[in-house]
Amino acid sequence: xxxxxxxNQARNEGRSLxxxxxxxxxxxxxxxxxxxxxxxxxxxxARAHAQxxxxxxxxxxxxxDISHKSDVGGVKLGLEDETAVExxxxxxxxxxxxxxxxxxxxxxxxxHMAPQGTEVIVGMTTDxxxxxxxxxxxxxxxxxxxxxxxxxVVPVEPRDAKQMIDEIKGKVILDGxxxxxxxxxxxxxxxxLKVSEFVEANPEVRELDLxxxxxxxxxxxxxxxxxxxx
Numbered sequence: 001x002x003x004x005x006x007x008n009q010a011r012n013e014g015r016s017l018x019x020x021x022x023x024x025x026x027x028x029x030x031x032x033x034x035x036x037x038x039x040x041x042x043x044x045x046a047r048a049h050a051q052x053x054x055x056x057x058x059x060x061x062x063x064x065d066i067s068h069k070s071d072v073g074g075v076k077l078g079l080e081d082e083t084a085v086e087x088x089x090x091x092x093x094x095x096x097x098x099x100x101x102x103x104x105x106x107x108x109x110x111x112h113m114a115p116q117g118t119e120v121i122v123g124m125t126t127d128x129x130x131x132x133x134x135x136x137x138x139x140x141x142x143x144x145x146x147x148x149x150x151x152x153v154v155p156v157e158p159r160d161a162k163q164m165i166d167e168i169k170g171k172v173i174l175d176g177x178x179x180x181x182x183x184x185x186x187x188x189x190x191x192x193l194k195v196s197e198f199v200e201a202n203p204e205v206r207e208l209d210l211x212x213x214x215x216x217x218x219x220x221x222x223x224x225x226x227x228x229x230x
Contacts (some may be wrong), residue, residue, distance in 0.1 A: 001025070003202050007229045015064045016206075016229050021109050023225040027210075030198040033191055034210070034222045037111040043086050049110040050085045056113040058223075059088045061096045065103040072099035078113055085110075114223050117214030118173060118183050121149070122191055122222070124199050124208040132199050136164040136192055138173065139212035156196035161189040174215065183215035191220055204230045 006022050018026075021039045028034050036053065039062060040046035050057045061074030069075045073095030076088035089108055096103055121139035126132055130153050137149030150167040152160045165174065165188055176182035191213065199205055206229060210222035 023227040053112040119212035121211040161192040187220040
C-alpha cells in the first residue's frame with residue numbers, strides 16, 4: 001500500500017501517527033533496512049507470523065492511544081516458541097487494557113528479534129525555516145542522555161552521509177573500541193541516503209525516527225520505526 005493510501009486511512013481515523021507496522025512496510029518498500037513486521041489480530045495469526053518470520057520473535061501492542069508500549073507492559077521479547085507467543089499475546093492485551101482501559105487496540109505486531117548490535121538513530125524532523133532535516137547519532141536511550149547527533153538538510157548526498165557519521169563524538173564506538181568490531185559504515189550511509197530519498201519523495205512526512213537501528217560488522221537494521229504525517 002502506498003503512503004498516500006495509508007496516510008488517507010490514518011487521517012480518516014483522526015490520527016497523524018502511523019502504526020509501527022504501517023511505517024515499517026512503507027520504509028521496507030523504499031529500500032530502508034527495517035525488521036519486517038506483521039500485524040496479528042488473533043493468537044492464530046500471531047503464531048503464523050512468528051513461524052514465517054522465524055523464532056525468536058518480539059510482540060508489541062499496536063494502538064493509536066498507546067505511544068510508550070513498554071511502559072504499559074505492551075512489549076514481550078525473545079519468544080522462542082508458539083506457546084510463548086500465545087501467552088505473550090494474551091498478556092500484552094490484558095496489560096494494555098488494564099493501563100489504558102479505553103484504548104483502541106489495532107492488534108499485536110510480530111517481528112523477528114534482531115541480534116543486539118551497536119544502537120544508532122536515523123531520524124528526520126521538519127524545521128520551519130529549512131524544511132526536512134535529517135539526523136544521525138548514537139541511538140537507544142543514549143540519544144536522550146548524550147544528545148550526540150548531527151544534522152543535514154534534505155536531500156542528503158553521499159558525502160553528507162559520510163560526514164554525518166564522522167561528526168558525532170561517539171564515532172569511536174562505531175569504529176570499534178575495547179575489542180569490539182567496527183560497524184558497517186557503508187550500510188549506515190546507505191540507510192541515511194534511503195531515508196533522505198523517502199522523505200524527499202513524500203513531503204507529507206513531518207517526523208520520522210528509526211530508533212534503535214542495530215549496526216553490525218556486516219549490515220544494519222532498524223528494529224523500531226515511527227512516522228508522523230502532516
